[in-house]
Amino acid sequence: MAILLAFFAGGLIAVQAGINSQLGIMLRNPMFATVVAFVMSALVSSVAIAFMAPAWPTKSLIKTIPLFLWFGGVLSAVGVGLFYYLIPKMxxxxxxxxxxxxxxxxxxxxxxxxxxxxxxxxxxxxxxxxxxxxxxxxxxxxx
Structure with a gap:
């Protein structure tokens, strides 16, 4: 089952990259499409968390997390922005x-x-x- 879900996830990434690169063209800037993608992702993730009702991380737990782990989103923004910029060209x-x-x-x-x-x-x-x-x-x- 995990392998099928992994293939499905890969397919979703290809489709969303194509759709969002077109959105970047229509908005005349791939970074606008990147912002839209992350806002939509945050909304969907927030709804999922609300339905799952997980235990929230405690302040003491948050303090133990290495600082560099909080910056994965920077890499995501750069990577996703590059996707939306390069897909129309390549x-x-x-x-x-x-x-x-x-x-x-x-x-x-x-x-x-x-x-x-x-x-x-x-x-x-x-x-x-x-x-x-x-x-x-x-x-x-x-x-």
């Missing part, structure tokens, strides 16, 4: 193929070194073959 297929390859390469390195407190998972020869295959696919998709 096409959604090319942009997604480069973005996915970049995500794969960096995620393998993050896992290999156990960065950000994540589990450390070594790069194996099979994983290297997968990376090479992904890069070959990137080249073939963008010919």
């Amino acid at each position: 096409g959604v297929g090319s942009m997604m193929s480069f973005a996915l390859t970049g995500q794969l390469l960096l995620s393998v390195l993050i896992s290999h070194y156990g960065l950000f407190g994540l589990p450390q998972i070594a790069i194996t020869p099979i994983k290297l073959a997968g990376i090479v295959s992904m890069i070959a696919g990137l080249i073939l998709l963008n010919r």
Whole structure:
């Protein structure tokens, strides 16, 4: 089930990137589309939290969270803004193929070194073959 949900999530990202890049064109600035995307995301997330009724984090818990973990949204804003800027220039297929390859390469390195407190998972020869295959696919998709 998790694998199907992961494929579904990837499909949603491709669709939203295409839709929001068009919104950026129509608004004459991809950063306006980025703001709209994040406002809508905040609204939907807020409604989901209201229905889930989770326990709110305590002040003492919040104080223990490393400062750098609060800045993931900055990376999201830059990444999403770049998507909306580049898709009209490259096409959604090319942009997604480069973005996915970049995500794969960096995620393998993050896992290999156990960065950000994540589990450390070594790069194996099979994983290297997968990376090479992904890069070959990137080249073939963008010919």
